[in-house]
Amino acid sequence: MSDPLISLTAVRRRFPGAEVDTLAGVDLTVATGERLAVVGPSGSGKSTLLFVMGLLDTPTSGSVALGGRDVGTLDDAARAALRREHLGFVFQDHHLLPQATALENVLVPWFADGRPNAAARDRARDLLTRLGLGDRLDHRPEALSTGQRQRVAVARALVRRPRLVLADEPTGSLDRARARELVDLLTRLQDDVAVVVVTHDPEVAAAFPRTLRLVDGRLADAAVAG
Amino acid sequence: MIRLAWAGLRHHRRVVSGVVLGVALTTALLVGGLAMGDSLTAALRQRTASRLGPVTVAIERPGNGLTLATATALGQVLQAPVAGVLSLPAVAASPQGQARQVRLLGADAALATMAGQPDLVPPPGSVRLDASLARRLGVVPGDRVTLRAERPGALSRDVALTRDADAVVGQSAEVGPLLDGRWPTDLALDVTPGDPDVVLVDATWLRTRLGQTGDPRVDQVLVAGPDATTVQRAVAQAWTLADADLDLMVSEGGEHVLSTPRILLADAVAEAAAAVPDATPALVWFFDQVRHDDRSSPYGFVAAIPNGSTAAVAEVLPAGLGDDEIVLTDWLADDLRAAPGDTVVLRYPELGAARDVTYGEHAFTVAAVVPVDGATADPSWMPPIEGMAGEKSCRAWDPGLPVDLDRIRDTDEAWWLAHGGTPKAWIRLSTGQALWSTPHGRLTSVRWPARTDADAIASALRAHLSPGDAGLRVLPVKEHLVASERPANDFGQLFAGFQAVLLFSALLLTALQAAFVVEGRARELGVLRAVGWTRGRVTSLLLLEGACVATAGVVLGLPAAWGVAAVWRAGLDGVWSTATTGVSLPLALSASTVAIGAVAAWAMALGAMAWTAWRLLRADVRPLLVDAVEPQAARAARWPVPVMVIGALGAAAVVATTPAERTPEAALRFFAAGGLVLLAGLGQARWWLGRAGGDPLGPRAASRRPRRSLSVVTLLALGAFLVAGVGLGGGRAEPDPADRASGSGGFAWVGDTTLPVNVSVASAAGRQALGLPDDLPGVDGVVPLSRVDGDDASCLQLGAAQAPTLLGVDPTALSTRGAFALLGGATWDDLTRDLGPHAIAAVGDTATVTWGLHLGVGDAVTWTDDHGELVDVVIVGTVASSVFQGSLLVDRDALVRHFPHAAGARTFLVDGPDADAVASGLASALGDRGAAFEPTSERLHRYAAVEDTYIAIFRALGGMGLVLGALGVGLVLVRGVQERRGELALLRAVGFTRPAVGRLLVREHLFLVALGLVYGTVAAVVAVVPILATPGVQPPVGEVAAILALTGAVAAAAVVVATRRAVAGVPLAELVRDRA
Ligand SMILES: Nc1ncnc2c1ncn2[C@@H]1O[C@H](COP(=O)(O)OP(=O)(O)O)[C@@H](O)[C@H]1O
């Protein structure tokens, strides 16, 4: 196994007022370039797990280390910086800006700490072209189909060359064929990019080499839990 | 459906409560603003009550008044409380101070009864006044004050036949117990602004002090209860010849002689008398001398009677006198050594205005010489000239006419002793009238043969004369004052207008929130449509909910309206008190105002909600279910470019075609041009919102809800346009006293007196009479104006003026100077235009005519003249913002024709290089007459101050509206953020820090704020270009800038606060929020 990219140790997450832990002691390590699917029924805590991994949520206890560095003590700005540098997100909702074109939407992460340079623009254009949207660069989201929008969202997740792409039900709004295309896309990303997909869809999970199952707030091997 | 509506409202109660508050605010503003109208009406109603008390009708007779006996008789006829009073304009003075315009009221028990205060009238020698006047005079009960008033006279003192020297009577009196505020403390029959100052004394005492002898007379009869028609009828029944200053006496020869202390019989009387059979009209004139060759005989009377008269004297005189024939008494013939056939020259005084006396001469051929005996020895021919009639010796003469006592010889004195004013010569009436007619009359007496029955004459006269002909005016004062209760300019509407920006903001806020409610439920409505509800049914549901919300808002808003009204009233009582000219407004709210305001607010709120609903529902079901949550960014709309082009070209065209002249119309055109610029700006803003390019995260985000963004821009732009436009437009140039075309007419000073000045200050005699230094330079720069006091129709008048004050001026005094720029092509010569016997041409101040009287050129106001006739005062021209605000200017001669008693000058314009010296000289010489002089610029400032205050109110309320609008921007932002939670969360996810997201939002919304304020201000500047371009204008740039800056600051603060809350409140969980 190559070096660990992100590792969660004994992560517990209980929401204020809740009776039980949503995450009840999760240990998880994702290696550089690893492709991982997390499955579980709706409400099992998959999104919560992804949020913790994406530094969007802070565990009640336990630790999260990104690239060997504990992120628990970092403030909002530092976490935001880490997200910018290392993480990419794809959600069920694409959350594209309606006022911006496909290309501009892809470049949005670059606006978080300045303006996209020429290289960034080239990469964005390149990504969209590779995703089959080369002729849709200047279209606004409303002029794109649902599948196309989701591909723009993927391009946005990849534009800053993240080391870890986190996807939450990325196929939730897509039909079978589009879903399959997207999964294809995520599994065939560059080798050094790790991908974690959470989904309730076994078919999606099946496309990933490693699958974990979230049950009662704990991770188990999918096969075992079967 | 009702249950469903209720459930919907409950579920969305947070947003719904916002709408309720919006409606409440709208209601409060609307009703609160309109309440100002009610408050003003209440104040004016109070004014009527405090001025008139129980009085409904007043009877006046300008000049000498009527007899107290008739007043008492009227009480009998009317079976109603009636009080005759002496009522004189007066000046009250103490060592500590002076009150220029008091009403000296001589009253008796009748007024006390009417007022229900048995102790009302003070004892003789004592005076009662109210606390405020006492304070101004610095006196307390027991102190003494001096009262100065003009002795009432039957004939205007403008005519030299009267005595002017002792016309003003000063009398000291002891201050008695103060008037307690109950009527008649503020007794007044007109609507002059300010608190009337009544000074009450005993009527009998006052008559003595004024030197009145004979039957006691009164100036006014106050009637409580009956209406004018009833009183008119009673007057017609009760009036006597004595009321009309008519004396019917029997001469020594037994003839009946009708004469008057007025000396000249009014034309109406003359006509009526001539209609009584056997009348001999006569004009008996004073002559200066009669010459024959080198001999002359001074002073005496010459009588003019018609040929064929039935008078006894006619039998002695030759029948059929020629035009230039004269009959001399033997005394005069002897004195002149003249015989029939000789030519004698008669030198006689000709009477002009302002007591002017010139001398004319006429040559006569002696037709006959008659002995002084019997009918020719009858002193009753002499008119009762003050200072002559009744004097034992002619050396004791002291008439108004100039006489040189040194010219009187012993023989003259002997004649006077023997025959008094018996005519020394006789001529034909037609000749006499050709020589001596005056505007005040053409006869001095009428006589009938002894055989005629005196009572028959009297009743025939009364039958031929109306009370009006007798000078009796029945004034429906109650009706008049009640009519003036209608505010000159509806304050309620004015305030509603002032609040336009505020209201617009409140409405827009309501509409926005209503839109949020409906939009927030788009999905729900979509489901209803999907399960088969018709569009109409869904609309009904929404309207039902809307009606509930609007009703709740209105109910909540009404108590708040009282608060708004209280705040505005506090403003009008405080910083804006100039607008109400110091009148304190009671807080009043009428049922109709509440109803109108509530219904209007309700309808507007419901309309706003209905519009939103309609907008959403006219689409298909699908967008309701999908697109409402996924707003589409604005695409280029089709209208903005044409609107931009039309707006810009239109503005340019308007400006290009507007003449440079500074007229109200030009100002209006520029305001229209500003409006077009604003329109173009809004078009540009919309065009911009629909355009791609620029930072996608920057202000362009505002394009996602173009209508909403445009609402924000429009609100602020419109507000800024109005506030800045009206604010900057309020700038005015310093009035230039040297500029003939300006409102000062080039006159540096303007002054008023309470008591008239009957002499000309330009004449040496006049200066001497007034005690002005003989060598005062530049007195010919004084233009005297006669004045008939009526309602002040200036902006200082809150009520609707009915009959405005009339100023009589010599038009040539203004036209030769080129003073005052008349608008609309009128000239000063138009004042002398002949409009028939019952109309006078007038020029009025534009503001007075338009706003004070609500009239235009060609319209007329109706006055009752001194002869009791209705006169139309027809407006033939206007003059812009002048010192004549509040009154109408007419030709002086025309004024005197209709109002002979107003002939004396009471207003003065002063110009020329020595104006300052002249004005101060006049002010001190006329101090006793209650003179007050002020620079014209000061008077103009005073009028301008009212307008300025209105503008200040508009600025303040408009500013508040802008601030409210700025808060609306905050609301839009919060709402917008709520809709964009997912996106904003995503930005966080991709590495934007919380503050970075906040900055984006702030930038986007401040951009809208700036856009609105800048467009509005630019448009406003265009609108007021002509005013800014006027030399010397200092627009309140600082104040307007401060309001705009404050708006910007509040908007920025609202944006920042709303952003902080919004950003803090966006949970990242939004990213994965379950849809559907
Ligand atoms: N922000 C939150 N506040 C409170 N409870 C939450 C929050 N987010 C998730 N939960 C709860 O945690 C549980 C797991 O939710 P989630 O991680 O969204 O599950 P999944 O993604 O597997 O459907 C659910 O019971 C949900 O109610």
Ligand SMILES: [Mg+2]
């Ligand atoms: Mg989930």
